[in-house]
Amino acid sequence: MIESWVIDDSSRVPVSADSVREVLRARIDGGQHETWLASSSGRLLAFVTNNERAMMSLLTEEGDPGEHAVDPGVEGSSEGFVLSNGQHDEYPNEDTVPLEEALSLSQ
Secondary structure: OOOOEEEOOOOOOOEOOOOHHHHHHHHHHOOOOEEEEEEOOOOEEEEEEOOOEEEEEEEOOOOOOOEEOOOOOOOOEEEEEEOOOOOEEEEEHHHOEEHHHHHHHOO
């Protein structure tokens, strides 16, 4: 069975791999910096950005600590990751990736 993905807080219409980059970019441009995608198999992909870097986490199921994309060897940290609940987060840069790379990884 082919896994399909939907934006978790909007319509239940599947988002194709070819359009996920554009969907994420449109949400970011519209001020939505946190996006959750849910798969038909129960996996979740969290995507949050500060417009320069992105934190991407893949969870097997809700409550799973998950895995995240990393940028090994990068120093420093970045702030300005605003979650939908208003929480402002700061992450070590090695635990995030540049935004354009994250958008490419999401396809």
